[in-house]
Amino acid sequence: MAEQVLIQFRADKALKKDVAEIYEQLGMDLPTAFRMFMKKSKMVRGLPFDAVLPDVTTSREDFRKAFYDLREEAIDLQDMSLDEINDEISVVREKSKRGKR
Incomplete structure (x- = not known):
């Protein structure tokens, strides 16, 4: 097994709670979800989702x-x-x- 490290960061309390509830409904905890995010980031060599600005339409x-x-x-x-x-x-x-x- 690879050497483990502790990763810490600050997040909005309500956001953390809401996101944790989503992951619990998916059958995982927050640390597992973040590990998945990191592994997928490594696989795609970037963000594992599109990071684009939305189209802005102005009348x-x-x-x-x-x-x-x-x-x-x-x-x-x-x-x-x-x-x-x-x-x-x-x-x-x-x-x-x-x-x-």
Whole structure:
């Protein structure tokens, strides 16, 4: 038998309880489920499930509402000069470039 190690991590108490109940209904305890997760991760050399962002669909009405909400927030803001606007654009572009590296 391979040498055993103890693995510890923190989790939300309610989440642990809910997940433990699911595994109990499947006839196993939490440590067994985590060992299965680790073995399957090793087999597939990654997460043993798809890890993708969900498709986000935004309606025209969602965009319209966001536009009007932002316009309402901007009522009390001071006008910006063209130089201030260009400075802000430059900062955003620089952050974007750093994020792509």
